[in-house]
Structures are given as C-alpha cells and as structure tokens.
Amino acid sequence: MDFQSGADHRNLERAEGDPEELYALIREGEHQEQDFKFRIDSNLKIARTLSAFANTDGGRLLIGVKDNGRIAGIDPEEEYFMIEGAADVYCDPPVPFQYKLYDIDGKIVLRIEVAPSAERPHKVKEKQGPALAYIRQDDENFVANKVLLRFMSDRNPDTQRKNLVAYGPAERMLFDYLSENPEISVSKFSRIAKIPMYRAEKILALFLKWEVVDFYASDKGIRFRLKEED
Secondary structure, eight states: OOOEETTOOTTTTOOOSOHHHHHHHHHHOSBTTEEEESOOOOHHHHHHHHHHHHHTTOEEEEETBOTTSOBOOOOHHHHHHHHHHIIIIIEESOOOOEEEEEEETTEEEEEEEEOOOTTOOOEEOOSSSSOEEEEEETTEEEEOOHHHHHHHHOOOOOOOOOOGGGSOHHHHHHHHHHHHSSOBOHHHHHHHHTOOHHHHHHHHHHHHHTTSEEEEEETTEEEEEEOOOO
8 A cells, every 4th residue: 555645534444554564664663763652642742753753854653553562553543633733733834744554453553654854944833932843863852953943944055065264263163173072062162163153053054064064962952073974
C-alpha cells in the first residue's frame, strides 16, 4: 500500500501496510528520524515532534508501538485526528504528513511520515509565551535558537563558501577559536568577539549556510563546532 496524504483520511479503515515492513522499522528502535508512541495524549506534545521532524531531516511516528517496541495497537481514527489537529492547528505553517496503517493480529499501528520541509521553520503555538520552533537530534526534540531560526528562514540559494579573509575580525576570530576549541555558544562568541548578539547570530547562521560549522543540541543549549570534512 502506498502512503496516503494527511489531507485524505478516507482509507483509515484499510490497514494494508506490509507487517514485515513494520517489524523492520521497529527493529531500528527510536532514533533521530523515528519515534514510537503508545498513543497520543497531547496535540501540543506531538506538534513539537512534527515541528522537529519537519525542521530537521524528516522522520516517522509509529503510533500504537510502546517504547520497548511492543505492538499495542490503537484506534486509528482517534489517533489520526489528534495528529491532524497537531499538524494543522498547533503548527505554523502546518506540517504536511502522509500515513499508512498496519494490522498486526488485529492490532492497528498508524505510521506517520513527515518530510524535511522547504517551508521551515515550522513553529508550535505554545499554551503560554511565543511560538517555538523545534529541531530533532538523536531521539529528542530541542527548541531552536535564533541562529537556527535565521538559518532555516534563509531562502537565498547562494550557498557558496566565502573567503574568510574578505570578512572582518569577528568572522576570523570565530574560525580561529573553533580551530583550537571543540565548540562555542552564540553568547560566548558575542562576548569574546565583543559584538552584539544579533551580529553573532547572523555570522553563525551564515557559517551554517556555508557549511563551515555545524551544530549540536543538549540540555545546555545549542553549540557550534567546525564542520568535519567529508
């Protein structure tokens, strides 16, 4: 069975996915592009995962599968409409998705696929405070900082790496610092370069675009490091 568009829920009673395909996915475990959900209890929480998938490398949800990989099954219509609400109401812009159903001995699993989005950043309308965009790393979701928002919002097709010599001391300081140190935060870059935060954010976003640096997320926030050569 091919995937169904998230906008078309007419086939929710047809579980035609290949069980062996599902078993293979479950054997992968949870990772950056896959998350297991026993069921969906909160539109808001699942919206954060949809945002993170769309803003990063895409990913899938297997709904009706416990964290340990055991198949529990769900009511597909109920879970589908929770996903639809999360994608269309809580995410701005809405996150497109496709779905597929599997029937494993009478237990239904709903597979949701989200592609990496050209319309990123997709933000989540939080209950309090401003809307937030999320990114995905390993099997966790993290809030995107202003550097990543700048990077994701840049629609300029120019991705050519620039000659750092043509730029000022702040850019050269960043490159030199990362040549000798494993990582830097945007606040530390702003402080040691003695430049405003907005300029530090802009420079780091450009370095991401030119693939001079990459980033990683943790509970301590977003950090940047020189990108390893392929």
